Amino acid sequence: MKKYISLFLTLLLALGLVGFAHAQDDDELSGELEIFSWWAGDEAPALEALIALYNEMHPNVEVINATVTGGSGVNARAVLKTRMLGGNPPDSFQVHAGEELTGTWVVADRMEDLTFMFEENGWFDVLPEDLLDTITYEGGVFSVPVNIHRSNVLWYLPETLDELGLEVPATIEEFLAVCPDIQAAGLTPLVVAEPWTVNHLWETIALGVLGAEGWNGIWTGETGVAGLTDVYATFLDVLECTNIDADAAGLSWQQATDRVIEGEAVFNIMGDWAAGYLTTTLGLEPGEDFGFAASFGTDGIFMWLSDSFGLPLGITNRENTLAWLELMLSIEGQNAFNTLKGSIPARVDAVEAAMDEYNAYLLSAADDWAVDVLVGSLAHGTAANERFMGDFGQTIEILLSTGNPQAAANAFAAICSQAAACGQ
């Protein structure tokens, strides 16, 4: 017995020494690293996997995982803004790539240019051009995208379509044509939920009406009020096919997806976090138990949004943060995170390193990501700044209360102008 104990102790000692030696070998990073995000609950394991990876590489750094719960950062934003204004920035914070970062923090001179890092690591070659354009501001790159979600995805149940004898509508016109028949059958043609999901639907319909070029034209001022009036007119028709006047405002996006799965609604347009919900939470098989397609009229266009992290100016642990950013855009980091989060890597060369760990939906999304035309999402902070996005909901309310697409488009233009979001 004693022998075993001493053997055990020796082993323990040896392991400890190895561990110690390993720690000694590693770089001299120490101190703290505070990561600020809204990834709690379902999304927490993905972040924890990244932190575990970081701890392994830099054991002397104490990582402080500062999360503020609330989807899309509804509550985190208030805390972050208070801290930044108070001169107490976290070492790195989660923010949607694109205007949510540049329009708020980069123009305010609160972020450090990361171009040197992108050059050192060769990241310019592994990220799609359209993405790089969006995260670049006045020649500098300011954020490290950790994942990619797709906004313009249509979800449906193949059985429901079979029962109704329908094909998946390729265009908005086709959808509007079958809408009365679906309503006559007692089903909701397109299900929406709380207000932000209506904003989400708007952007996919606008993309379907305007195409990628017209969508980008909104933000340069080329599309203008005439194009937007078309969008709002079509959107009003599409809303006629939804449950907006019934109980939409009280549903969460998951409950809207549930309606499709339960066969009460035929279609749902939602970002591809719905795939994570359907596969992980409901245990369904993508492609078999549920179907997905690009939303009406947007085939070949990938409307993306991305969670990203940046390097705030005036932080105390700059070196630790640089190591964190480097890990996040490494192939290892991207796969560790995205397989758990249910999103795809921003790097086009990451998925092939871990093919088995992505499900059928994500593999198809990753293929599209590499070849499709990429446009930024409005509802999720990529295409327009927060000043614009905060007031955008008013245009929808004007449309719903007046039924006048022109008035909604005018309001859109007015908000655009106040927010300096649509060119000059």
Next chain:
Amino acid sequence: MRSTRDRRIAFVMILPSLFLLAIFVYGFIFATFQNSLTDWGEDRRAGSAMAAARQSGFVGIDNYRNLMTDALEFDFRTSMVNTFFYTIFFVGGCLFVGFVLAALLDMRIRFEGLFRTIFLFPMALSLVVTGTIWRWLYQPVGLNSLPERLFGLEPYSFNWINSRKRVLPFDWNDVPLYLTYIGLFILSILVFNYLIKRRWGAMGWALVIAGVLGFLQGVDFWTTTVWPQTLELDLRAFTPDAPPPGPEADMKGFQVALTGIIIAAVWQMAGYTMAMFLAGMRGVPDELREAARVDGCTELGVYWRVVLPQLRPVALSAMIILGHISLKSFDLIFAMSGKDNFQTLVPGIIVYSAFDNDRFARASAVAVVMLVLVCTVIIPYLWTQLRERRD
């Protein structure tokens, strides 16, 4: 007579809290007011609201004027109308339910203590908890499905907190008109008072109000300064082909979606008014009731004609306390219908939204409007209380 030394010690003792109040209450109120006179975050062409070197200029009362007149600020006006209806129904509901409960408990029933605790208990919950519970109850599988589950009837399909319906519609542009009517109504009451009671004080007030109303109408005050009749937004500045601005209706009304929230709020606070009324009822001398009964008053009549008039000060206190709670309401509505629902928008939620849209100047203006509203309820109350105590 207290000695000077005692007074000095007392002054030193309250000095720390005076100091803290001066900074954290009055200092911040002043800072908020100051912000509301700037364009901080309003015009993004001037730069980011988050810039280390803040870009904001003095714009006077522009923010306040925009809140009242700008076509795009219709959400603020909706929130004001919502607050108005919410306050009326919430305070009215609490007083009614509270009074009925108190009257029932006053009948010296058995287990009175137990019932008192049960009715008062909702007050112990945080409004966020109440909101979450009631939001769940309003789900389709909640209260609405009860008739089905209990009796096999058709499920009820009322949208308690997310209906888009609006009743009692009116145009915001007519609000000055209504205010003038209300002013005239008060005026006529005062004149009536004078004619009946020959009270010159009331007549003086009546003349002052008549003078002010006449003057405001005379200089076209409503239509030019406070609430221009046309909520115009000159879109030609943004879009050359936009139609010329004209009078725009800004329809408001009682949002049906508020009913669910009002019910939850009454559920939470009715126990409180019950406790106040019950205490008041216990203070009504039994001799009065006995006398009324001897005179042939019914039990209902005793409450209506004898007890209720004695409870007027209690009711007034309850109205003031509940009224200022509802004017400031945020947490219950935020928990029940979120911050993006125009149907249930209240000013507090607009203030919170400043962290989304960076419009800090506008949010400050809304906060100041809220403060003024609460002050109009609280200050006269405090004033009369202080005067009574001095007498």
